[in-house]
Amino acid sequence: MTLDVFLQQLANGLMLGCLFALIAIGYTMVYGILRLINFAHGDIFMMAMYVAFFTITIFHIPWYISFIIVIVVTMLLGILTEKIAYKPLRKQNAPPISLLISAIGISYLMENVAIVLFTGRPKDFPQIPFFTSMTQLGPVRVQNLAIMVPFILIILLVVLLYLINNTKSGMAMRAVSRDLDTAQLMGIDVNKTISFTFAIGSALAAVGAIMWGMRYPQIQPLVGLTPGIKCFIAAVIGGIGNIKGAVIGGILLGLIETLIVAFFPGLSGYRDAFSFILLIIILLVKPNGLIGEKIADKV
Amino acid sequence: MKNTLEIKDLYVRYGGIEALRGVSMSIPEGKIITLVGANGAGKSTTLRSISKLVKPYKGSITYNDEELLNLSPKEIVERGIIHVPEGRHVFPDMTVLENLKIGAYLRKDNIKPDIEYAHKLFPILKDRSNQLAGTLSGGEQQMLAVARGLMAKPKVLMMDEPSLGLAPLIIKDIFSIIERVNKEEGVTILLIEQNANAALKIADYGYVMETGTIELEGLGSDLRNNDHVKELYLGRAAE
Ligand SMILES: Nc1ncnc2c1ncn2[C@@H]1O[C@H](COP(=O)(O)OP(=O)(O)OP(=O)(O)O)[C@@H](O)[C@H]1O
Ligand SMILES: [Mg+2]
Numbered sequence: 001m002t003l004d005v006f007l008q009q010l011a012n013g014l015m016l017g018c019l020f021a022l023i024a025i026g027y028t029m030v031y032g033i034l035r036l037i038n039f040a041h042g043d044i045f046m047m048a049m050y051v052a053f054f055t056i057t058i059f060h061i062p063w064y065i066s067f068i069i070v071i072v073v074t075m076l077l078g079i080l081t082e083k084i085a086y087k088p089l090r091k092q093n094a095p096p097i098s099l100l101i102s103a104i105g106i107s108y109l110m111e112n113v114a115i116v117l118f119t120g121r122p123k124d125f126p127q128i129p130f131f132t133s134m135t136q137l138g139p140v141r142v143q144n145l146a147i148m149v150p151f152i153l154i155i156l157l158v159v160l161l162y163l164i165n166n167t168k169s170g171m172a173m174r175a176v177s178r179d180l181d182t183a184q185l186m187g188i189d190v191n192k193t194i195s196f197t198f199a200i201g202s203a204l205a206a207v208g209a210i211m212w213g214m215r216y217p218q219i220q221p222l223v224g225l226t227p228g229i230k231c232f233i234a235a236v237i238g239g240i241g242n243i244k245g246a247v248i249g250g251i252l253l254g255l256i257e258t259l260i261v262a263f264f265p266g267l268s269g270y271r272d273a274f275s276f277i278l279l280i281i282i283l284l285v286k287p288n289g290l291i292g293e294k295i296a297d298k299v
Numbered sequence: 300m301k302n303t304l305e306i307k308d309l310y311v312r313y314g315g316i317e318a319l320r321g322v323s324m325s326i327p328e329g330k331i332i333t334l335v336g337a338n339g340a341g342k343s344t345t346l347r348s349i350s351k352l353v354k355p356y357k358g359s360i361t362y363n364d365e366e367l368l369n370l371s372p373k374e375i376v377e378r379g380i381i382h383v384p385e386g387r388h389v390f391p392d393m394t395v396l397e398n399l400k401i402g403a404y405l406r407k408d409n410i411k412p413d414i415e416y417a418h419k420l421f422p423i424l425k426d427r428s429n430q431l432a433g434t435l436s437g438g439e440q441q442m443l444a445v446a447r448g449l450m451a452k453p454k455v456l457m458m459d460e461p462s463l464g465l466a467p468l469i470i471k472d473i474f475s476i477i478e479r480v481n482k483e484e485g486v487t488i489l490l491i492e493q494n495a496n497a498a499l500k501i502a503d504y505g506y507v508m509e510t511g512t513i514e515l516e517g518l519g520s521d522l523r524n525n526d527h528v529k530e531l532y533l534g535r536a537a538e
Pocket of ligand 1: 314316318336337338339340341342343344345385
């Protein structure tokens with residue numbers, strides 16, 4: 001492999017990793033606050049892609065306005081799934097396993113609703129030249145996206161960390177994830193805080209979905225499955241509940257997956273298995289993930 | 300009665316366990332009221348019912364003649380009824396200062412004077428402002444929990460065993476601060492204590508709880524001299 005090709009693959013791997021990271025943050029945040037693996041997160045991601053498809057391709061709304069619509073609609077959808085699938089169970093003090101089953105249920109529901117509404121036939125995700133045209137970067141030719149995505153991730157991450165560490169809502173989130181009862185004694189509205197968490201996770205998934213759609217421009221109702229599982233793995237690898245961990249896990253996964261296939265083209269058929277192998281190795285060495293701490297079981 | 304926190308005939312059940320069976324108490328404004336009793340008597344449950352962490356299935360809790368039974372924990376805090384929970388429960392991965400700030404979560408006014416007041420009461424918290432609360436000693440965490448409760452500008456401060464696991468000297472400090480807050484700020488105090496003798500000493504009025512009911516009540520000084528109380532809770536036989 002020449003250096004040029006290596007750099008090219010590095011850029012691709014980094015982009016994929018940053019997209020994983022954007023989605024993984026949603027898993028980790030919801031886990032942090034509810035101790036729940038939100039299986040519907042991948043389907044929220046899928047729905048975001050369809051919203052983008054309809055606003056841009058069908059309704060011809062300019063992309064920058066469409067993006068805002070996609071983000072807002074996805075946030076609302078995230079809040080809605082929590083209200084429908086999890087809140088009633090939380091109110092009843094249901095055991096964790098019930099919440100998990102409900103998560104799987106709402107995930108299937110969304111996939112099937114998508115099949116009914118959008119049919120199973122793949123649709124072409126809109127290509128927006130501003131993002132999808134190619135740029136010569138030194139010896140490497142890449143899509144604009146490959147350059148933009150890491151910056152988008154950094155900007156969103158800075159905003160997110162500021163929000164969590166320096167605002168009242170962020171403080172409420174940290175309090176609720178640590179100690180639900182005591183958070184309530186401070187006057188924190190737990191339901192509002194949980195909705196807020198779902199909204200943020202979904203918004204990040206929406207941004208990820210838009211970029212993902214332009215990179216892999218075929219969408220169908222199960223398009224969220226594989227990214228969903230991989231990003232969940234990324235969150236676990238980094239240390240679930242930890243935002244920086246999710247980002248590191250995501251980037252690592254994207255790079256490893258892309259580079260292994262680049263170095264050993266014969267293995268490309270197994271590319272989806274690498275994430276699982278990496279997961280097993282890391283969990284054997286560091287059961288709490290790369291930078292995770294031990295979190296007591298709750299819910 | 301105006302400005303009184305009034306509990307009437309309260310019943311709480313945890314699954315099959317009847318934790319409270321008809322508890323009635325009155326906490327008048329500006330007083331220090333103490334609730335003592337053996338382990339598992341239902342003291343914490345009484346506080347948790349008032350702050351809405353558990354839902355009583357029968358009875359009434361009123362404050363300023365308003366029924367509180369169907370309010371949310373947040374609405375209780377909004378009314379100035381603040382619960383400092385048993386076992387400290389500071390937020391370990393927040394700094395000491397953040398813990399103070401989160402105590403004032405619902406307040407919109409300037410909290411600076413209150414932080415200064417908390418620092419005046421507990422100077423150690425000022426020195427440790429930027430330290431993570433989880434790294435404080437047990438006694439320091441207890442001080443932080445009390446200070447955090449004060450940050451809400453409570454009208455009624457309910458404290459669940461603030462002296463739990465502390466050295467005698469620090470217990471004395473905490474008790475004198477409770478008295479000070481009551482006298483200086485006019486905060487009504489509802490104090491749960493295992494340390495019945497010390498609690499009854501500073502209390503205007505006391506309640507003695509046994510397995511979910513109030514067994515005995517009276518002026519702090521009277522209860523301290525009550526033979527039954529002496530025998531059961533003050534650790535010395537009736538003379
Ligand atoms: N979450 C719960 N689930 C089931 N039972 C509970 C729960 N909380 C308390 N109980 C039971 O209710 C009764 C009263 O408990 P509570 O915590 O109010 O006692 P307490 O007077 O505060 O005791 P201590 O002095 O040990 O703190 C006990 O028998 C306890 O086992
Ligand atoms: Mg107790």
